[in-house]
Amino acid sequence: MKKTLIVIDMQNDFISSALGTKEAQAIVPNVKKKIKEYEARGDEIIFTQDTHYENYLETNEGKHLPVEHCIINTNGWEIADGLEVEKCQYIHKPTFGWMHWDWNDYSFKEVELVGLCTDICVVSNALILKATYPNANITVDASCCAGVTPESHKAALTTMKMCQINVIGE
Numbered sequence: 001m002k003k004t005l006i007v008i009d010m011q012n013d014f015i016s017s018a019l020g021t022k023e024a025q026a027i028v029p030n031v032k033k034k035i036k037e038y039e040a041r042g043d044e045i046i047f048t049q050d051t052h053y054e055n056y057l058e059t060n061e062g063k064h065l066p067v068e069h070c071i072i073n074t075n076g077w078e079i080a081d082g083l084e085v086e087k088c089q090y091i092h093k094p095t096f097g098w099m100h101w102d103w104n105d106y107s108f109k110e111v112e113l114v115g116l117c118t119d120i121c122v123v124s125n126a127l128i129l130k131a132t133y134p135n136a137n138i139t140v141d142a143s144c145c146a147g148v149t150p151e152s153h154k155a156a157l158t159t160m161k162m163c164q165i166n167v168i169g170e
């Protein structure tokens with residue numbers, strides 16, 4: 001059965017730059033290992049990239065979080081070194097959750113999410129995927145995710161479990 005790994009926003013600004021945390025830095029080797037496993041099996045891998053523009057501070061997100069990050073084509077917007085995979089999809093995502101997981105009659109059966117931040121973009125996309133594909137098995141590997149704080153990371157994992165998303169790696 002086709003398996004899909006979705007790597008959420010593993011971008012420099014969320015790891016080492018504007019909004020980086022030591023928790024985000026700590027998961028990079030785990031995420032790298034996970035990507036290699038999917039690559040070795042020939043499974044599908046999709047990356048998302050949080051994508052903003054010069055007007056970020058005037059956007060609604062910018063008013064709530066006045067820290068410029070992931071401005072398109074800057075180093076902070078790039079996927080962290082060593083994680084990128086050739087020949088896979090890179091989704092430039094303007095909002096926390098991507099609203100087009102059903103594009104091209106896309107069908108997801110086994111989906112695993114990893115990346116940043118557990119409590120914002122991972123939970124948003126996991127819940128959108130669950131709503132779009134209620135019969136899909138959706139898994140989040142907690143050892144490959146980090147939140148804005150360790151507490152909000154845990155709270156998001158609890159929310160996802162309540163919504164029948166499999167949480168592994170705790």
Ligand SMILES: [Zn+2]
Nearest residue numbers: 050052061070
């Ligand atoms: Zn953002």
